[in-house]
Amino acid sequence: MIAVGKMTNKKPLIEIENNSKQETVVVEMKHLKKSFGNNHVLRDINLIVNKGENLVILGQSGTGKSVLIKCIVGLIQIDEGKLLIFGKVISELRNKELIQIYRRIGFLFQSGALYDSMSVRENLEFPLRRQLSSTPKEKIDFLIEEALHNVGLSKSIDKTPSELSGGMRKRLGLARTLILKPEIMLYDEPTTGLDPITSKEISNLILDVQKKYNTSSIIITHDIECAKLTSNRIIVIKDGICAAEGSYENLEKSTDPWIRSFFQ
Amino acid sequence: MSSKPIETISDSVFKVFFEEVYSITIFTLRFFKEAILPPYEFNEVLKQSFLIGYKSLPLVAITGFIIGLVLTIQSRPTLAKFGAESWLPAMVAVSIIREIGPVITALIFAGKVGSGIGAELASMNVTEQIDAMQVSDTNPFKYLVVTRVVAATLMLPILVIIADSVGLLGSFMGVNIKGDVSFYLYFSMVFQSMQFEDLFPALIKTIFFGFAIGLIGSYKGYNSNKGTEGVGKAANSAVVFASLMVFVIDMIAVQVTSLLQN
Numbered sequence A: 001m002i003a004v005g006k007m008t009n010k011k012p013l014i015e016i017e018n019n020s021k022q023e024t025v026v027v028e029m030k031h032l033k034k035s036f037g038n039n040h041v042l043r044d045i046n047l048i049v050n051k052g053e054n055l056v057i058l059g060q061s062g063t064g065k066s067v068l069i070k071c072i073v074g075l076i077q078i079d080e081g082k083l084l085i086f087g088k089v090i091s092e093l094r095n096k097e098l099i100q101i102y103r104r105i106g107f108l109f110q111s112g113a114l115y116d117s118m119s120v121r122e123n124l125e126f127p128l129r130r131q132l133s134s135t136p137k138e139k140i141d142f143l144i145e146e147a148l149h150n151v152g153l154s155k156s157i158d159k160t161p162s163e164l165s166g167g168m169r170k171r172l173g174l175a176r177t178l179i180l181k182p183e184i185m186l187y188d189e190p191t192t193g194l195d196p197i198t199s200k201e202i203s204n205l206i207l208d209v210q211k212k213y214n215t216s217s218i219i220i221t222h223d224i225e226c227a228k229l230t231s232n233r234i235i236v237i238k239d240g241i242c243a244a245e246g247s248y249e250n251l252e253k254s255t256d257p258w259i260r261s262f263f264q
Numbered sequence B: 001m002s003s004k005p006i007e008t009i010s011d012s013v014f015k016v017f018f019e020e021v022y023s024i025t026i027f028t029l030r031f032f033k034e035a036i037l038p039p040y041e042f043n044e045v046l047k048q049s050f051l052i053g054y055k056s057l058p059l060v061a062i063t064g065f066i067i068g069l070v071l072t073i074q075s076r077p078t079l080a081k082f083g084a085e086s087w088l089p090a091m092v093a094v095s096i097i098r099e100i101g102p103v104i105t106a107l108i109f110a111g112k113v114g115s116g117i118g119a120e121l122a123s124m125n126v127t128e129q130i131d132a133m134q135v136s137d138t139n140p141f142k143y144l145v146v147t148r149v150v151a152a153t154l155m156l157p158i159l160v161i162i163a164d165s166v167g168l169l170g171s172f173m174g175v176n177i178k179g180d181v182s183f184y185l186y187f188s189m190v191f192q193s194m195q196f197e198d199l200f201p202a203l204i205k206t207i208f209f210g211f212a213i214g215l216i217g218s219y220k221g222y223n224s225n226k227g228t229e230g231v232g233k234a235a236n237s238a239v240v241f242a243s244l245m246v247f248v249i250d251m252i253a254v255q256v257t258s259l260l261q262n
Ligand SMILES: Nc1ncnc2c1ncn2[C@@H]1O[C@H](COP(=O)(O)OP(=O)(O)O)[C@@H](O)[C@H]1O
Pocket: A036, A039, A041, A059, A060, A061, A062, A063, A064, A065, A066, A067, A068
């Protein structure tokens, strides 16, 4: 049973019992396991992400949250268990089909992962040229300008990443990911290291993305404000398993001191 | 005295050594596989070749000039003692072209380009840029490693030719500090003494130097630890290891050349 809430402005969350499979599941993990040598990072992860939903994952540093979402895009191979994306079992797909699936997923890296040897424009051009190689130049220029406009960076198009502030770097990373219009977005600590105001801006951008493109997202964060703003549902990971799950309001009311510690 | 600790130490040193050899071998095989199979990143190879060549050109040229000059000035008294001063241009030219030009240029190249590649790839690794490329439909090994190794392999021979030429120019000036040899006379003396066997093996070995330096820099950077200290470590060990390899290859080259010439 999964409790799903729809975000509305400051009104209490409405809980919907989702037994009817009305919503399409875009990502599903069944008994997922991943170890690095003796370091058993993911022990038994079971979760689903519904279409159009923002799922927030909370958990202490080093619990394997980044590993979890890197498994989804194939940067890390899972040891055991099943991973389904868009209803397809990943381990059963051939390379060509995998590439098609991965193209529909966007990844915002924790550090932004901006290419420092390239300008802002070239950073955005890179994924476009790589995936849509035959696109005419005018179309590419248009897409770049649109993507920068969406994150409010139009003026910085000819700068290099090192000239940008932390918040701008995150926004550029976001623009670079969104330029390919992914159906699933994975955010790795999008607000870590930013001041509260910039964090809020990024959280709002995440919400905009959800509304505008109806993307399904996994958002990893420590930032409880970001979780509150962006989440439809929260999963808390501890010792390699999903230890708690629910809406922000539900978890906030929890009496478990360990869960409460996230909300302080 | 107990021999146990020493055994354990040498065991672990051996283990580390062979593990390193093993993983470099795998890396090298992967290089050939990825370099041969399409798609090819021609534009990136050109860009890297330009960057690598352009970055090291001034340093290589200046060093080449100074070495030619100094070698000439220092060899003169010895040759004069034997009354063989007229051999000066030929002797210096042969040492520059056969040995000093390639080896010194390769060492500079290892210090500048090898460490540069190591640091660049390591920092791309730490900041997840390599991961980001992979999720952008790009094979990072092809895009980053193959291109740099190919560029280093192509550029070092060219840089060595430039260093040799500038070195001969320096030597010409060195000869003229205490003598009066015309440009034309100097170079006809140099080319008379020069044989195909001097030039060709020297150029072939620079191709191997360039390949080794590019490969070691890439290996150290690509497989660096995911921490900020990994960047410095990658750059540092790339230089040390690449310089060592230059001497090892040089030694092998000398053996092979002398075997072939007999
Ligand atoms: N590529 C890797 N190789 C070995 N260990 C790794 C790798 N990636 C992550 N780990 C280990 O997995 C654990 C979880 O890491 P991570 O997912 O980055 O944590 P976080 O929840 O803070 O994002 C850490 O102990 C880390 O050392």
